[in-house]
Amino acid sequence: MSTLNRYNSVVLSRRNLLVATAATAAAVAAVALSTEQAHADDAQTDLSKLPRVKQKLVAPPFLPEHEQVVTSGPKIVEVTLTIEEKKVVIDNEGTEIWAFAYDGSVPGPMIVVHEGDYVELTLKNLPTNLMEHNIDFHASTGALGGGALTKVLPGEEVVLRWKAIKPGVFVYHCAPGDVMIPYHVVHGMNGAVMVLPRDGLKDDKGNPLKYDLAYYIGEQDFYIPRETDGSFKKYESAGEDLSDSLDVMRTLIPSHVVFNGKVGALTGENAMKAKVGDHVLFIHGQSNRDSRPHIIGGHGDYVWETGKFGNPPEVGLETWFIRGGSAGAALYKFRQPGIYAYVNHNLIEAVLLGATAHIKVDGTWNDDLMMQVSKPGPMKA
């Protein structure tokens, strides 16, 4: 445990606490490694012959540039995630949290590949950070989703390659060990991966499905500690809220449930946009807690509720369920202009805790689908 020794000699006791889980987790990593080696004969692809492409990641709710259908063979998709511990404001009242942000955003950026591709991730932990971090990809196979092989201390980087063998949308999150796992996840340290089938999305009869636009909605539950007077506590540095946070987390009652890291991050000027006739793919990730997306005024035409494209999508849904620790996808064609609300249809969470987004849709109103036959007026006898 040379890294631990190094840290024991130089850092504050609080920082020791923050990396103390490394010892147990590293032991798990050793077990995971030997298991992987026993099955290494499965890997026959000559990776040196595969083309390499760099994917430029973008902050949610947007997705990186990608093809929906590919005709070429597998490739190695290189991505870099830089971890930044940063103070962010999460509501209109100015409530703060020290977020642990993959590439500086909550949630982290979405990675898009195709089934059979390889994701080659460079994970960097900024030297200005205070904590150890890693990444567990639910889409990957082995070593705790890569978590056991990607532990990086501040100032370190690591490279992990994994093969995308399961098509679907999946979450990724930090999992440094013990209480640090939920603590990091509820400080915004999660994101999503989409592994598309090489021939694209299909309906329940095998017909191709295309989307004109795609948005990634990362839902985040926050557990902000309060002062004795009821106001939300503020902290000077990352990790200082650990003990207080764990107390609030243990209640399982979040103080905030938000989309894209902040109350109102996807409303007003930042509302998602579409046109009548657009087929929009909404990918909804929740790394910790159950959710139930609903489009107020619309539907899910094709919904992969469990998010896995090997299963046929359900059709014409009202509300769909996202299990904590998973991502799901819904494809919807907008048929009316106006404003739609995309909510977690636990309406307490939507309205009081923040889980509301809006979609502004341009186009021509269709009286056949809806019309106000008479305006509100006095009741007729």
Place this chain on the structure above:
Amino acid sequence: MFRSAIAIVLGAVATSWVGLPLDRSFRDQMVPVQMASDAGRTIYVSVYEVTIDSWRKCYQEKACAHAPPVSALRKSAPVTGVNWFDVQDYIAWAKSRSGLKLRLPTLAEWRELDRSLAKPKPEPLFKDPRLAWAANYGQEDTPGGPVRAIGSFSTTPDGISDLDGNVWEWTSTCYKSELNDKDCPAYVASGAHEAAMSVFVGNPASGGCATGTPPTYLGFRLVADR
């Protein structure tokens, strides 16, 4: 209405205060303003919103049931989280203590007080009348942040402060002009934009699933007739 009955009882209690010296501080915090919209009639307008400190006095004298919010700003913070009935309790108490004809401003008065700060109305988002319900989406200014001390925002040429702050103010105008006070379920709260607020609401929602943007905080200021 149930709460109105309580207010009447409190009014009766208030008569026992007759004979106490009147509290001059209410009048001292007001300035006269000539209302052009009302033939130049003069009303007295509070320079600031009602503070937590003042609310606490009403609470301690058991005339206000709503507990004052806790704030690190103490005396200088506007009271927030008050619904329509809470505000009526306070007005009844303040009238008896001050001897003034205190009341909430009407929306027309509020707009006139705010005229120097009002911004031009932007083009509607949708022009089709069938989309009137969505036409103002995203055009409402909603200043956020924590509650700040009174006097932290703009002051108008009339000498009135904080009309453009993050605390919206109850007006006495029903959101539907044809309804009287007995039947009105929601009044207009004014601030950076106008919002119809249910009489039961003291803390507007933070997320908001309708298309409008809710006020950040709800408070109020008083005016007095001569």
